[in-house]
Each structure stands twice: as structure tokens, then as C-alpha cells.
Amino acid sequence: MRRCDFDIAATCYNPAHFGDTLSLHKPGARASASFMKRGFYTIMAAQFFSSLADNALFVAAVQLLRTSHAPQWQQAALVPMFALFYVVLAPFVGALADSMPKGRVMLMSNFIKVVGCLFMLFGTHPLMAYAVVGLGAAAYSPAKYGILTELLPASQLVKANGWIEGLTIGSIILGVLLGGQLVAPHLARKLLALEVPMIDTGIDTAPEAAISVLIFVYLLAAWFNTHIPLTGVLMRPLPGNMLSLLPDFWSCNARLWRDKLGQISLAATTLIWGVAGNLRFIVLAWAAAALGYSVTQASALQGVVAVGMAAGAVVASLRMRLEDGPRVITLGIGMGLLIILLIFISNVWVAAPFLILLGALGGFLVVPMNALLQHRGHNLMGAGRSIAVQNFNEQACILGLGALYSLATGLGLPTFGAITGFGLVIAGFMLLIRNWHARNCRDHALEVQRLLTIARNDKAQG
Numbered sequence: 001m002r003r004c005d006f007d008i009a010a011t012c013y014n015p016a017h018f019g020d021t022l023s024l025h026k027p028g029a030r031a032s033a034s035f036m037k038r039g040f041y042t043i044m045a046a047q048f049f050s051s052l053a054d055n056a057l058f059v060a061a062v063q064l065l066r067t068s069h070a071p072q073w074q075q076a077a078l079v080p081m082f083a084l085f086y087v088v089l090a091p092f093v094g095a096l097a098d099s100m101p102k103g104r105v106m107l108m109s110n111f112i113k114v115v116g117c118l119f120m121l122f123g124t125h126p127l128m129a130y131a132v133v134g135l136g137a138a139a140y141s142p143a144k145y146g147i148l149t150e151l152l153p154a155s156q157l158v159k160a161n162g163w164i165e166g167l168t169i170g171s172i173i174l175g176v177l178l179g180g181q182l183v184a185p186h187l188a189r190k191l192l193a194l195e196v197p198m199i200d201t202g203i204d205t206a207p208e209a210a211i212s213v214l215i216f217v218y219l220l221a222a223w224f225n226t227h228i229p230l231t232g233v234l235m236r237p238l239p240g241n242m243l244s245l246l247p248d249f250w251s252c253n254a255r256l257w258r259d260k261l262g263q264i265s266l267a268a269t270t271l272i273w274g275v276a277g278n279l280r281f282i283v284l285a286w287a288a289a290a291l292g293y294s295v296t297q298a299s300a301l302q303g304v305v306a307v308g309m310a311a312g313a314v315v316a317s318l319r320m321r322l323e324d325g326p327r328v329i330t331l332g333i334g335m336g337l338l339i340i341l342l343i344f345i346s347n348v349w350v351a352a353p354f355l356i357l358l359g360a361l362g363g364f365l366v367v368p369m370n371a372l373l374q375h376r377g378h379n380l381m382g383a384g385r386s387i388a389v390q391n392f393n394e395q396a397c398i399l400g401l402g403a404l405y406s407l408a409t410g411l412g413l414p415t416f417g418a419i420t421g422f423g424l425v426i427a428g429f430m431l432l433i434r435n436w437h438a439r440n441c442r443d444h445a446l447e448v449q450r451l452l453t454i455a456r457n458d459k460a461q462g
Contacts, residue, residue: 039151039229040160046224047144047164048171050110053217055175056182057117057133058082058280059302060214061126063183063295064207072285073410074127079281080402081127082134086395089135091249092242094142094388099238102143102150103228109143110222112136117215121208138395142387149378150233159317160371169310169363173303176280180299182210252381253389260444261451262376264437265325266393268332268369271429274397275335276362278405279305282339282419283355289415290346304352308359315360316367323455325372328365329434335361336427343416375455401425 058078065075097105116132148160181187188206191213203212239245256262283305287298320328338358345351377386401422408418441448 039147040163042224042228043144043147044163044167046106046221046228048167049217049221049224050106050113050140051168051171052175052178053113053214053221054133054137055172055280056179056217057130057211057214059176059179059295059299060183060207060210061120061130062281062284063210064120064126064205066295067205067207070126071410073406076281076285076402076406076409077127078130079278080399080406081131082137083277083395083398083402084131085135086138086141086391087399089138090388090392090395091245093139093391094146094249094385095236095238095245096139097142097146097387098236098385100235101228101230102147103225103230105143106140106228107222107225109136109140110218110225112139114215114218114222117211117218121203121211138391141391142385145374145387145390147228149374163317169306169313169359172306173310176299176302176306179210179214180296182213183207184296249385249388249392252385253392255380256377256386256389259376259380259451260440260447261326261372261455262380264329264433264440265369265373265376266390267433267436268325268329268430269366269373269390270393270397271426271433272332272335272362272366272369273394274401275339275426276309276366277395277398278401278422279339281402282405282422285409285415286342286419290343291348291351301348301351301355304355305359308356308361309363310359311356312360312363312365313367314363316364320364320368321456322368322371322375323452325368326437328368329430329437331361331365332430333427333434335365336423336425336430339423339426340420342423343419372455376451379454 061078062075065078113133113136116129116134116136119132120126120129145164148164152160182191183206185206188209191209192203192206203209256266280302283302284295284298287293287301291297293301316328335358338354338361342354342358345354373390374386377390380386381389404425405418405422408421409415413421
């Protein structure tokens with residue numbers, strides 16, 4: 001290892017500074033099986049309801065913009081606006097997640113999401129209000145994923161990620177369906193008929209009624225957050241000058257990009273989540289253009305994609321090991337080409353299995369790559385900061401791809417043209433990532449094998 005690499009590693013991961021996040025995996029310090037089981041299931045429940053509300057809120061926000069006759073580019077801009085604070089606050093949210101119990105961080109984050117919903121209800125532009133909800137999500141994510149590495153050894157991370165991603169995808173399915181039904185006329189009329197005695201809530205439209213219901217779902221998630229047990233990992237206090245975190249964050253980011261496995265898993269997951277984040281709106285836009293669907297009808301097709309993702313995630317969690325991540329990169333090229341084929345489909349009975357296949361590829365890709373990335377980041381810099389670096393790159397990709405798609409629609413490019421360009425970008429970058437890994441295996445074979453050996457061993461570090 002070069003001296004400069006050693007210095008970066010020392011900056012990014014020092015147990016005296018970060019808390020020994022590996023302590024639970026040492027003899028005599030491992031949490032009991034019942035503790036791990038109880039904590040893991042509570043995390044899953046909290047994540048389910050928070051994600052359920054996130055996805056239902058997206059559908060409600062799209063409908064809110066449509067009923068106000070906002071231009072289409074504003075609807076497409078919801079995705080990058082949600083990602084905005086992930087990128088801007090990435091250097092700080094990881095340190096926040098490492099500075100206090102992660103259950104408390106998740107609780108605070110859900111209350112921020114509630115504030116964003118209230119802004120949306122009472123006059124703030126939906127794009128601005130949705131960005132506030134994204135702020136809550138940005139703070140939530142490092143804690144949600146970081147706590148897994150505190151509770152579980154490396155050998156269980158793929159399985160745990162499979163459960164978390166499968167449950168998250170299940171919440172996406174139900175969330176988009178819930179959002180679609182809440183804004184549907186038959187249910188919206190019943191919600192709007194409810195009155196609070198002697199209070200004029202100002203809630204007069206179907207999207208506003210839907211948002212008011214989702215506030216209570218966020219509060220339910222917050223209740224589960226209060227029951228997440230402590231892991232026993234030492235906390236690292238926040239510095240007095242938060243700007244001092246910037247050099248630390250960029251050093252950690254550079255360290256992960258230099259790692260011969262970390263760089264590949266980071267590049268692949270960054271692109272996969274960039275695709276997944278923007279597919280939420282692309283499916284809505286495609287369903288309106290190709291099938292003439294309303295938001296309520298198109299939200300069901302979003303659920304179909306999520307069914308495929310859930311199936312792919314579960315299969316990956318059962319069949320793939322931590323060190324298998326790089327083997328699945330080629331599937332990403334196929335995912336990009338499948339997105340292009342979407343423009344030739346105009347029958348819902350053809351679309352449904354096609355979207356399931358598209359989702360399954362994404363789910364199968366993301367689980368082993370995500371677990372490998374968490375493993376490398378955890379060894380290099382600690383759980384919270386590694387997830388913050390991951391989120392920064394992934395959400396920057398969502399932001400960039402979403403901004404590109406919004407710009408294309410704003411300039412008048414037809415929906416099918418924008419989808420074609422989107423698919424070509426994905427397939428091309430996945431091809432570059434595959435070639436990058438092949439070059440690493442050829443030019444740095446010993447280092448790649450060393451890192452794969454570490455991934456196979458729960459107690460190995462490096």
C-alpha cells in the first residue's frame with residue numbers, strides 16, 4: 001500500500017475516533033441471537049412503513065402537480081429534487097449517523113418527512129416541499145444501512161440486504177398502489193368528506209387528502225424507531241465545526257473509489273440506483289404515452305416493476321455470496337437495453353411480464369453489489385460514513401439522470417425519445433464498468449484476490 005493510501009485509510013477509519021464498529025463481531029462481544037433477531041425485525045418494520053409513505057407520497061405529489069396544471073418537466077423534476085439533499089448533505093449525515101444511536105437518527109428523520117408533508121399541504125410549492133422530505137430520507141439512509149453492519153457479521157450481510165431490499169421493494173409495491181388509490185376519485189371523496197369539528201383544515205383536493213393520510217404512516221414508522229435497540233457500538237461526537245467534516249468525507253470518498261473492489265461495486269450500485277430512482281417517473285410517463293393511463297392506473301405498473309425487483313432481490317439473497325457481486329455486472333447492460341425495448345410495447349399484457357423481468361434484473365444486481373460495497377466501506381471507514389459516501393454517489397447519479405431527463409422533456413423531446421436516450425446511457429456505462437473490472441483483474445490480480453479473500457472471511461479485515 002502506498003503511503004498516501006495509508007494516510008487516507010487512517011483518516012477514514014480509526015476506531016478511536018469512529019467507535020469500534022467491528023466490536024460486535026469479536027469473540028465475547030457478539031450480540032445474542034435473540035437480540036439481533038429482535039433488532040433486525042424492528043428495523044425492517046420501521047423501514048417498511050417509512051418507505052411505504054415515501055412511495056405513496058411520490059404518486060400524490062405527481063397528482064398534485066397535474067391537478068395544478070404544472071408543466072411535465074416539473075413532474076419529472078420530483079425525482080432529482082428528492083435526491084438533492086442526499087448530495088448536498090452527504091459529508092454530514094454519515095457523521096450524524098455515527099454520533100448517536102441510529103434508531104434515534106431514524107426517528108428524527110421521519111419527523112422531518114412529516115414537516116415536508118405539512119409544507120406540501122399548506123402552500124409550499126410541491127417541488128420545494130418534496131425536497132424537505134428528501135432531506136429526511138437523506139438523514140435516514142446511513143442509519144438504516146449502517147446499523148446492519150453493527151448487528152451482523154459480513155457473512156450475513158447479503159442475506160440481510162436481501163431481506164431489507166425485498167421488504168423495501170414490497171413497500172414500493174404497496175406504496176405506489178396506496179398512493180394511486182388515495183388519489184383515486186372514489187376514495188378521495190370519502191377522505192374529503194371527513195371533517196374535523198370546528199377546524200377548517202384547508203384540505204380540498206384528492207392529493208391533499210392523500211398527503212394528510214400519509215403523515216400518520218410516517219408517525220407509525222417513527223413509533224417503530226423508538227423500539228430499535230442499542231447496539232453497544234461507541235459513538236463519535238460531532239465536531240464543533242461541521243465544515244471540518246468536508247476533508248474527511250472527500251478522503252473517505254477517494255479511498256472507496258481507489259479500492260479495487262469498492263470502486264466497481266460503488267460504480268455499479270450508483271448506476272443501478274440511478275436507474276431505479278428515475279424509473280418511478282419514467283414508468284408513469286410511458287404508461288400515459290403508450291397506454292393512455294391515469295396516475296392511479298400507472299401506479300399499478302410501478303408496482304409490477306417492484307414485484308420483479310423483490311423477486312430478483314430474494315433470489316440473489318439465496319444464491320449469491322458476498323464475493324459474487326462483480327459477476328452480475330453484465331446483467332446491467334441487459335437492463336439498459338430492456339429499457340429501450342419499452343417504447344415498442346403498447347399492450348398491458350405484454351408490458352406486465354416485461355416490467356417484471358426488468359425489475360428482477362435490477363433486484364438481482366443490487367443485492368450482492370450493495371452488500372459488497374457495504375463490506376468494503378465498513379472495513380475502510382466505518383458504517384455511517386461508508387453509507388453516506390454510497391448515498392452521495394448514488395443520489396448524485398439519480399440527480400444527474402433525473403435532471404437530464406427533465407431537461408429533455410422541458411426542451412420538447414418526446415417521451416419515447418427520452419426513454420431511448422436513458423436506456424443507451426445505462427447500457428453504455430454498465431459496459432464501461434464491466435471492462436473496468438476486467439482490467440483490474442488483469443492488472444491488479446493479487447490485490448483483487450486479497451480483497452475477495454477478506455470478503456469470504458467474517459473475521460478478516462482490510
